[in-house]
Amino acid sequence: MPMSPRKRNETILLAILSIVSVIPLRLFVESRGWFLAEMGMLLVLLGVAEVVRIFGPKLGRLVRLTRPAAGLLAITPILFAIVARACGSPVAFEMSALTAFGATSLAIAIAATSDRTRAMSLVISGFLVLFSTSISDDARAIWLAIIWMTVCVWHLVANHWERLDLCLPDSVRPTVGVRPASVLFAVALCIVGGLVVRDRFGQSNRLAFGIMPTSGGSKWSDPAARSGIGTGDAAIAAKDHAESFGAVESDIFLESTESTLFDMFNDTIGEPKKKNKWERRQAIGNENANTMHERVAKSEKGGSSFSTDRMPPKKHHHFKDTVEDAVVQWDGPTGIRLAMERFDTFDGVNWTNSAKLADDELERSEIDDHVWFFDRKLKSAAFESTNAVEVNRMKVLRLNTTRLPAPMLTAGLHIKDVDRQDFFGIDNDGSLYMPGRERVPPLTVVSLASLQVMEDELLTLTANDDGSPRAASGRRPGGEGLTAYEQLKSIVEDLRTNFTFDRTTSTNTDDPVAEFLHTRRGGDHLFATLAARKAREIGLQSRIVTGFYVRPNSFDIAAGHASVTPDDVHVWTEIRLDDGRWFEIEPTPGYREPIYAPSTWLLAKRFAAAHWMHGLAIIGFITLLFVTRLVWIEGLLTVGWLFTWPLGRQQQLRIAMHIVQMRAKLIGKQRPLGTPQRDWMESLVASDIQLRDRVREFCNDADRSIFGGSGAIDRGRLNGVVRGLNTRKLIQVHNEVPV
Template identity: 80%
Template sequence: MPMSPRKRNETILMAILAIVSVVPLRFFVESRSWFLAEMGMLIALLAVAEVVKTFGSPGNAKPKLLTSSAITLLALTPVLFAVLARAFGSPIAFEMSALTTFGSTSLAIALSATSDRTRAMSLVISGFLVLFTTSISDDPRAVWLAIAWMTVCVWHLVANHWERLDLCLPDSVRPTIGVRPASVMFAVVLCIVGGLVVRDRFSQSNRLAFGFMPSSGGSKWSDPAARSGIGTGDAAIAAKDHAESFGAVESEIFLESTESTLFDMFNDTIGEPKKKNKWERRQAMNNDNFIPSHEQASKSEKGGSSFSTDRMPPKKHHHFDDAVEAAVVQWDGPTGIRLAMERFDTFDGVDWTNTANLADATLQRTEIDDAVWFFDRRLQSAVFENSDAVQVNLLKVLRLDTTRLPAPMMTAGLHIKDVDRQDFFGIDDDGSLFMPGREKVPPLTVAHLASLCVMEDELIDGAADYEGLKSIIQDLRTNFTLDRNSSTNTDDPVAEFLRTRRGGDHLFATVAALKAREIGFQSRIVTGFYVRPNSFDIAAGHSNVTPDDVHVWAEIRLEDGRWFEVEPTPGYREPVYTPSMWLVAKRFAAEHWTHGLAIAGVFAFLFFTRLIWIEWLLSLGWSLSWPLGRQRQLRIAMGIVETRAKLIGQQRPAGTPQRDWMESLVASDIHLRDRVREFCNDADKSIFGGSGTIDRDRLSGVVRGLNSRQMKQVVNGAKA
């Protein structure tokens, strides 16, 4: 049986929506001319196929051949453009071409489908593509495209099911009210309400982190990228160097360049520290300002490294002349996070230093999936007790003159391929991972880093005044302005920052740490890198971190000794601490309890007054049924009577004829009994005789006479 034009058009529309869902992922990262040419070709081929099919002669073979050729070329267009674009120096990412090919194939199948089975293939492909692109998109508006596709799909499925049901029903019970609009509106409202409920409740998802794509083997411990079907983890982050081993490389034959330290990069980005000794700075400070309450905790300046908040304006940034990109490290993992390198816990009013002694020269050696891992002994038990809270990502060091490894918050362990010597790794005094006994981390070293995720419930339970801390961070992010080009004009940079409400991220982090101490927290600042959300290279499969991405933020200590990070600087994404469903429910109840009471009151009112308002709606529906035919009015009248009977608990028993049931219902009222008998006689003549007519006044009399109140009185009278 040929497919109806409506079914075909709906399937084509869903395939077009699938192609449109890929557009936001490609439009801003590809050559604009090649992208528009590809989309234009798809539109042109679609138009050709439709025009030829519509106006072509059914018996002519040429239109059929032209239509088939256009449909075939439509399916192959993304592949052809991917090849041509690469040949002319404007490469299109293979995964983006693959996604577009899914959409064009779905559209080609929809255009050529001649059966419901073939049409279903197009629906499955387009549905997968829309949901997949929505799930990997960073734009919250992408969900509306998925809702649009689901709306058309629900309409399509309901319509298809209802038409099949129509064919199986006799005329006497054929439905008279279409259900498609109501069903579709209910589905759309349900999707929108569900989306609003869960909006902003989940953290940014890892790209392809759940292994539902074709896998090249491995687990998150041995090969986190491979399990998502994008090659081996080492190759995914270092493929452009074409090296066979990405362990700790001792020579620099692969990379010859000038390497900067973290100190140099901060000097280039936010300016060099002012050349003034610390004694002079302390003499010049105002003793009545914001800082003195914290000087008691800063008597020692153990360790030679420090971080100054009193800096000059930044100079021109240093760029590498021997590299295509100025990346210092590459990151294969979620973006919008921070990679820590140095931590400072002591502040003297101008300079931060570290006085803690968290060093551990002997990490715990553990083998997982035939790979040697080294764990922080203080966190190892938490890793294996709650493996679901562990994320494993890849870091590749390119040109970084340091022995430290940039690592996410709560990094518990690391693994470097083919390296199993325990003396290669350690934890420095400030708690940062480093490689002791070396001048720097060897270039091209790829490290697998396992870090623990912290739930928001743990922060609430383990922090004395979590809400107060959030208020401090929100005030800094809302009422202060980030300006890395500003310089301090006094010897008290923090007081100047509080007065001008403008400064670099190092001042935001300093004030956040100091204010956190005022409300009872232990705090420290952290220097390292920020992985920008727009730094992800789709073609390469990793994010490039450049010297411009140096950043300063703060960490706060929980009561159990663990640390969590806060982001006080506006313009940087805040850390995501996912709440449990129980916490979400409690917050929702606390925020909307007044609405809940109001809704409960409305439902209670509707329940206790249901006889009144349902009766009113039924009467209104009957009064609007006058344009319909007599037989339809008869069915509506019977439906109204049965609905009223259900409201008073007198529904028709299964298998009981309608005539017998209605006559028994009004047996105690002679006047109503005669009306019901005449109504049933007219109904029998109209339905079974085919020539009888129905008196509308008599029909209206039965509908109005058998209202809920009258019916209840008759039933109660019969019982009495």
Template identity: 55%
Template sequence: MHARQLNRRTTEAIVMALLSLTAVGALRFPVESRAMFVAEVLAIAVLFIVGLFRFPTSAALLASSIGVVVMPITLAFIARACGSPIAFEMTALTTFGTASLAMAIGSRRTQAMSLVASGFLTLFAVTISDDRYAVVLAMAWMAVCVWHLVANHWERLELCAVQQVRRGTGVRPMSVLAAITLCVISGWGVRDRFAESKRFASGFMPFSGGSHWSDPAARSGVGTGDAAIAAKDHAESFGAVESDLFLESTESTLFDMFSDSIGEPKKKNKWERRQAMTPDQVLEAHAKTAKSEKGGSSFSTDRVPPKKHLNLTDATEKAVIQWAGPTGTRLAMNRYDTFDGVNWTNTANHRQETLSHHVQGNADWFMDPTVAGSFGQSTTRVNQLKVLRLDSTRIPVPMTTTGVHVKEVDRPDFFAIDDDGSFFMPGREKVPPLTVVHVAYAKVMEDELWDGLSRGQPSKMVDLELEDHRLEDYAADWTAGCDHPYEKLRAIVEHLRSEFTFDRSVETEADRPIDDFLRSRRGGDHLFATAAALLARQIGLQSRLVTGFYVRPSAFDVSAGHTNVLPDDVHVWTEVRLDDGRWFEIEPTPGYRQPIYTPSVWLVAAQLTAAYWPHAIAWILAAGLLFATRLFWIELGLVVVYPIGAIVWPKKRTALAMRVLQTRARVAGCPRIAGRPQRDWLLAITATHQQLRDAARQFCDAADRAAFAGTSSSSFEHNASKELLMNLKIRVFRQLCKEESA
């Protein structure tokens, strides 16, 4: 038998199918048995090649195609029996790829189906891959696909042509190059605009969950069982996946998390007067101390370097909370407004025992009475928060939170606002595990910051004498040249983020850690936030320290649609008060995203006008001058275009001359009517001037001879075109139009 001859369509379809299988193979190769993987590849290749070239009959080809499709399934059972199991989803993807390969050697209809299948498989495999270079496979598949489609287009033209269609030799390469360039530009445009993907703990596919007890091919991904998936994989669902004993054993307070992440507060050895205490008094004092630490009544800036206790590392799920909302968000739990040089405490009284009850869309919302009127406006956002294992009554919420909602809860005594302005659940020891809280918070515009910060006198809670400069000297140096308070505040934040180094392992030796921080320019986020708060007070703004959690963009789980917030995500930042009583946050610590305050269109226009008004005036004058002399520049451009085009395309100089004439007429206000012959139009418009009419007739005769008679004189055509172009300028067209209308 003769070997089968592959045509262009079949070859290109096979190449695209092989690219899709390569994308799947790149996922499987690092995690599977090398011997079984190589055996499967060789088996598929041998069966496909033998069936395609050795036995090219229809029956043999059909048998070979079926064998190629079922080969991954057969080898999956063999591998499982040999103790090297292959994940079911990988077998399914490989089978999908071999089906695409089998369809590539069929009819034109099956080849079209193969193209769609291989394209989907390639994009899917590249999307779930952790390799940054996997996109090369997608670009290669797209290049072959464009090449294939362009070739099909030319073949259809040849079938419809009377004699022959002359193919442009550069059409296919240029089409492929344009497609690849478009992909590169698009990829560059969306770079860093999406959250980073998160690799599962021990696997790479969402279906590879469970342990080896449930399936030999499982890789401890997201777990198995409907309850586990419902409770852990989606922040908006509820499910009791762990026993109360297990949850209690792994919960930590915010105090413990900060001790693990930024270090424990230093213990001061103070010798004071002592007196004997009864055992009851000792227990009572210990309970008060524990309650104080648990409630976060103070926050110390003087800490030892952190030592990881790893008390949550052994837990199956390390996340403390889950946040279904924008990443880069800060979730506040405690706020402090008074600083004594070492410790932050709260002296404010923003307590609200009774919250406003609002019903919105059959949901019971409990709102802060001071801002309840803003609920439901266009600037209000609603996101979800699930508490997993947090030993606190505080609810971690974003800044400017206006209200909270828990499904099926309609009692106002479930929620309240504490003295420092933080939401909490009174009458409880902690927020119940797996509670899903819907949080409504207002979006702050940049315009409000410019309008809502008034100039005031420095607000000093403590007079800090630093070793080299006073605190106000730092504020004066960093805000030199700034006038508005918000402008000064941004300058302070920028200095801290650009000139200081974030390092939680630094140990301070001075009595006041802020001294060492400003001198060494290195420290933890609690020192960055403290410095920002104190410097904000030096420029006349009210500020406070905030502790809570930071929603890391890199922790976003694309498949689940939420972000797991871990104990290591504890964070400290600063809030500044607006004149209307609201507080907005600033992020002085480098490495953390700054909050986004979007300016309005009017503010952007005002800022651009203030910054570039001399340039704007110059551009307006230049644009006015350019518009006034537009006819001159258009004429100059057309005069330059024709001789260059005549050199580059000598056979098309007559057509180019006609285009120049029509452009001049269009600019002059007398364009050629669509459908009217060019000869009739040109002779009619020059009818009132004999010299122009003769030049136009000579030009048209030369064009007719070149187009229809097949004989032409290049020099004659060029001279006729040049003479008419020299005489028939834009101003002449305008004059002819006036005479014709008169």
């Protein structure tokens, strides 16, 4: 049966919509001339195929050109990609593949001669529309998917009525409004469902395993390569193949003015207030005044201190001439923090660093033919089987500093083709940096291996009033029996629940922290400062960290990375573990807290502690069931037999035999393999003459029923056998001597 024109036209329309869904992804990033030529060629081939179909009878042999034209249409995007690259106008490989996908759907729709082939075109076009919509950054892209869905529902409803018309022409009479009503209902249902689930899903974590074929690599070498094609060495760099789908910046982007971390904090959090210390403190000596003046100057320059006393932030004006204002691109899990500077000393207003953690020679190691440089204090932990290590990558774009943004507990780093040990070091505050340079070179791609802290380790956190280590129990006098970690969690919960995050709030006193405690409103630097101070009050060593927050909604599915902008500067707190490592806490509401997963053993202990009464009850109940199994199983079998009376005679006989066999099995007298049922049943009741006669009559009835006998089975006789051969009777007859 030939395909109806309606089916063909609707399938072609859906395929065209799938190609249209790719246009917004390509139009603004490729050569306009080559792109329009490619789309024009697709239209020409579509027109040729339609002309051949319509005027086929008049054209004679030309009607055979339909399928060749469809085949040429399918490979047109690939041919244009090859020619464009040869002429110096690269087209993204992935975009060529997506367009070829849509062109294939259109070619199948043109050449299809059966519903099964047409269905293939529908599946391909539907997948392409949904995929293009999901990777688009424009919220309006969803309307293209809704249009495709509307046409598809209309198409399916029409096909359904056509099938019914063919099968039942006299009884099926669809009214005019059935199809439009069905389409409107389906579309409305999908839209309402989308609105209901919108923003209801939790923030996503990075998938541990990709769904695409991998391009090799291990945890240490090209970790992103395991996530799918296109995420290998040049996943973020986009150096080896500039036409790749990775992040490629324009010349304007690369030549724009760069901003320091301090400039970003001034724009986003607010500039530190300038204080005339000399006028405010007339009584102090000149040498002290100079010291205080230098401290303020350092704060203003962002050299080695961080001020909590700040003015309201101004609107950010950096990078107005750029395509993208990202300073760092991150290929890894989102919702985490990238540290750049740390401060451990607080005088009530300013944070400074007094630690001496510098190490200008990281330890060199070769892993999978790649050179890595490790922090000597963390290297051993990175290779222990009990410590989870996560390797992610980052590309520094426009960060005017020698510091390297890095996650918590970064143990090692690797830059492709860099094997000089003096290129990397650890500064006094414990942050990674590149000594001997003015800044990290733009487009530097760094692989970072960071340790993962388990919640089990945090539970052993110990402290005294003076901050010195104490017994492993970690419980403190006056802490109401809470461990140090439990008290720390309580501090974080209080800040995240009872305080309001607002960077536009400025301080009006000389004591920003006291004002913050009073107003309960302020920027993240005040949240971090207060958390650090409260942690010290319970005897824990703390410090604040400045850097960047990788927003969960900043991940670009198409590019495969998250863009970190100047607006993502952030301040948080770190707490020292007993072994010298530092872990982070997030006291500011609106930012995702770090996840410290408990071990399986800890989960089991917690479950047992929380549900030990239920566990005892379950164990007792299971024990009772086992001890009384003969009683309750016997009861279930007896009740089940009562409901067999409506069944046929053979079904009743089989059920009766199964009941007897189950009872015998319960007492350890199951029927031996190969023993006839009559001989086995008679041996069960050999010591009871009356019961043995009932068994023989039961077996005779079974033989007559199964081997062609006629007549109804005596239900009373069956009841006598089923009730007589209960578990108690079977135990009794087996304890007696056979007659």
